[in-house]
Amino acid sequence: MLLNSHPRLLACVGFGLLLASGAHAQQYQPTATGLRLNTDSLTVELQFYAPDIVRVLKFPKGHEVAKKSLAVVLTPAPGKLKYATRNGFISLSSASTEARLDAKTGQVSFFTAKGQPLVQEPARGSRFTAKTDLGQPTYRVQQLFQLAPGEAVYGLGQHQDGHLNYRGQKLTLKQGNMSIAVPVLHSSKGYGVFWDNYSTTKFEDNAQATTFDSEIGDCADYYVLNGGGTADGVVARYRSLTGQAPMFPRWTLGFWQSKERYKGQEELISVVKKYRSLGVPLDGIVQDWQYWGEDNDLWNSTEFGNPRFPKPQRMVDEVHQLHAHQIISVWPSFGKKTKLYQELAAKDMLFDFITWPRTPHVKVYDAFDPEARDIYWKYLNKNIFSLGMDGWWLDATEPDQLTPFDTDDDNETALGSFRRVRNAYPLMTTSGVAEHQRQTNPDKRVFILTRSAFAGQQRQGTMVWSGDVNSRWDVLAKQVPAALSLSLAGFPYWNSDIGGFFPSGEYPKGVKDPAFQELYTRWQQFAAFTPMMRSHGEFTPREIYQFGERGTWAFDSQEKYINLRYRLLPYLYSNMWQVTHNAGTLLRALPMDFPQDPKVADLSSEYLFGPAFLVRPVTEAQYVTRPDKNTPVPASFSQTKSTEVYLPAGASWVDFWTGQRQTGGQTVQRATPIDLMPLYVRAGSVLPLGPRQQYTGEKDGAPLEIRVYPGANGEFTLYEDENDNYNYKKGAYATITMRWNDKARQLTFGDRTGSFPGMQAARTFRVIVVDEQHGTGLGEDNAPAKEVKYSGKKTTVKL
Known part of the structure; x- marks a missing residue:
């Protein structure tokens, strides 16, 4: 396949050159959406997609390129544009945004309509290093920006590094089990930059520049999002560009029980019945893998071949009769005995890199190929959706690769090498499922729980979770900035495995260890104030009744927060509407609402949940100490511990539990008994x-x-x-x-x-x-x- 001739890559359209400007005979031409300029070495295009959304395209002069964005859905509507030239610069202005282009170098700077600087490129802001990819000429592409002193930058997806502000940081944007690459930079100055590249990209901010350095690219391609000086404005421009987030079904907001894995349909149904008999609320149950059988050659057949699932229709029906809903695990990889594998292999639509499970060798399908997506859905619909299954758990949508070698990226997709498009894989596979479900049943809302994401994926009805995280207190603490970073990159829906996925290394006694019970209890309190409240993990069961009986501290605290979640349903559902209707944000980093308070610029331990709640999760052990991981000891509640909470300036705050009102701009010590997470409500709510x-x-x-x-x-x-x-x-x-x-x-x-x-x-x-x-x-x-x-x-x- 010739990469540059593929029809899915067509976009950077050329224009005739009409005007000469300056002594160096640089030429530019107004276009329907902006202008095109030729410098001595570069071709530069400015395209206004809206008055406050500007696309910049650059490529080496004489090397016309074609590219169609996988993420962008907005049709350009620039409004009235004004052109001016002065002192070697070309100015192109809309009603809200001005782009200034150095006619000699192609350097671009952005300003508000009032002349306030937003972001600018340095000299040689776009750099191209020639290389080949699958034998075709292309480039390594670097795009540089100059940020202002004291400017904070957020977003970039979800990363487990504990950072909120990425000034002075390095980061590799590459999809992984616990890393989500979304190249959207969100500035505290109220603008954003979307770097529209799908290859592995290194981000770095230092004293010289802020850089996106992508492994493959035929052109530098980015969008500046002028948010009008507000964080909500940046998110709104991003969603306008890449797609709005639709409404989830209301039942997704209830409590979800899951584990790795329910080994038969009777076990799954019994869990729902047990919750009902206990009077503990429950809305969702999740079936993880191996319902197809335990032979990995049958991996992800989508068929209920496991004899412990003899009547899947009855399973789904009985869950519904119990007033609950069910989603099921599906992967993008298949064992060699499955019908999916055989049909896709016959059409050369499978990749050859190593993924999990490693043996036997299962293979991942080419989600970049529309015919492969059709085949994938054909089996999902026939074997699963037709049963009345309520939604999807699309696991490993990175997709997970177990070998780090570059040869893995040499797999050829319908859009060129996997190296070229790898970060967009989760967008394409979730899009295939979402779009096919809408075509099959236009009346049922799509709900997809998935482990990875790329720009634009919010339009497909996806809920992202943070991956197979470890069961540790420091990991719990890092979930907060991880969630907020993804939210600042424009993704509204996120959750994590309550208690962490892997407790076995830290808690070999599992649910019987009071230390794990404390971690799980605190994690669950945090989860009650995330978009999805979902218990999940391997090694040890974690249904509420596994922690003890009603009247024990672990049971009672968990039940308390599940009940609180259900009382919040009108608030939550109304905020979901704000997400859909007004490009709203539910998980709100404090700089979104308090940009004038310098103390919150990099505060990653707290957040707002919707407009009302200030949430401060407890992220350290307070009541259980252990001499070693193999020696569980009882919890000691003889002394009530406390947690430090900062109340942002610019508002008064009311303690949700006591009604006590306090002024903002101060740090308080809040007592945190085991059943209390600090919650404050903004005055006026x-x-x-x-x-x-x-x-x-x-x-x-x-x-x-x-x-x-x-x-x-x-x-x-x-x-x-x-x-x-x-x-x-x-x-x-x-x-x-x-x-x-x-x-x-x-x-x-x-x-x-x-x-x-x-x-x-x-x-x-x-x-x-x-x-x-x-x-x-x-x-x-x-x-x-x-x-x-x-x-x-x-x-x-x-x-």
Whole structure:
């Protein structure tokens, strides 16, 4: 295959050169979206995709290249552009963004419409080193930027290094089990840069420059996202460019139980029944691998060949009858006896690198080939989706490679070498499943849990998890900045294995070790304030009843946070709508909301969960100490420990558990008994809470508790729809905006906007103003409340 002639790579379109400019006879031409310039050595194109989104393309002069982005979906609509030349520079301006191009060197600088600098290239900002790839000429491409002193930069995907601010850091952007490469740089100045390259890329920031250094590229290709000075603006521009995140089904927000692995359908069903008998809420159960059988030559057949799964249709049906949902593990690799392997091999659509399981040699399919994606879905649909399975666990979508040799990247894909496109593999394989499911059943929302991601993948209904992380306290601490970095790169949905995937090395006694129980309990508290609350791991069972009976500390703490999760469902689902409708962000690094507070610029131990909650996970052991890992000792609660919490400046904060109000801009020591994670609510928040329930939707007609946290004005928009279809895209949803006037102490429920089939025409709200006696913690029954009967019309209540 000739790489540069492949139709999927066509994009950098050439233009005739019309104007001469300057003594060096550099030439540029206005185009429909910007301009094209020839310097002595480079061709440069500026393309305005929107007034605040600008693409820069560069390639060596005389080497016309063609490339189509795999990530970008936006059709360019630049609006009115203004051209000017002065002192050897060409200025190209939209209503919000100015790009200045050095006519001699091709150096580009970006400014706001008011002339405030955003980001600029240094001299020789784009560098090309000739090389060959599968015998075809190409380049190693380096793109350099100059950042301002004190400017913080975030994003770049998910990495387990504990960093939030990547100034002064080095990072390899290469998909791996626990590393997610998303080359989106998010600046504290309110702009972003998306480096649109799919090969292994080294990022480095030092005193000289900030560099993206990619192994393969026919041109330098990046987008500047002018967020209008705000972090939310940067995320909104990224989503506009690469695709909006659709709504997940509401049931995905409940509690999920999983492990490696349920060895038969009766075991899986018994877990759901046990939760129901205990009265502990549960919405999801996950089936991991080997439902196809234990012969790895049958690896990932997608068929229920294991005799312990004799009636998969009955399994799915019984889970549904218990008011739960199920997803199932599927991989991109196949054993040689599977029908998938044989059909793909006959069409030369399998790679030959080593992946897990190593023996026998299973092979990964070419997800860059649309026909291969069709074949993959054919089997998923026939063997799994047709049963009524609710969603997908697409494991190892990096895909995982067990040998580090460069020859692995010599595998040829439909788009050239694997080396050229490797980081985009998770985007392509998840896209194939998502798009085919929508075609097969347009009414059921796509839900994909997956281990890796690339730019644009948020548009495919994917929930990313942090990989097979170890069960250690330092790893738990690193989950927070890992999640926030991915969120700042534009991905709204993330979670991690509660307790870590690998406890065996640290906790050989497993769930019977109080030390593991403490780690798991704290991890679960954190998980309750992430987009998906999911228990999973190998070696030791971790269903709630494995930790003891009700009345024991590990059981009771876990049940407390599962119940809290379910009470938060109206808040969570409404925030999911903000993600979809307004390019919102649920996991919010503190610099997003408090950019003027220098103390939060690199604070990686706390975050906001939606607009209301300040979350400070406990990430160190406090109550269990061990002389060694083989000697479990009981937990000691004789002395209550504490955790340091910084309350950001610019707001007042109310302790969720006590109602105590404190001013921002200070560090406090918060007592942290084993069942308490520090949670603070921003003053002015209007917080809707639902009833306790065993599964989402069980008590949709029950009154909602509306907690008001006084101290500032505020508002919240409650969102409701049919919960598991795409009718919301056609306008089938309803919103109620609640506004709190702090001075007047009035809460106003605005007119309901919209409607949907099955909507409750009348609602009951129980309104509570939170103080140190009322509306704290989980207690929903004892606080005095003002009852409001709401029929869809504007209603104001004085409190």
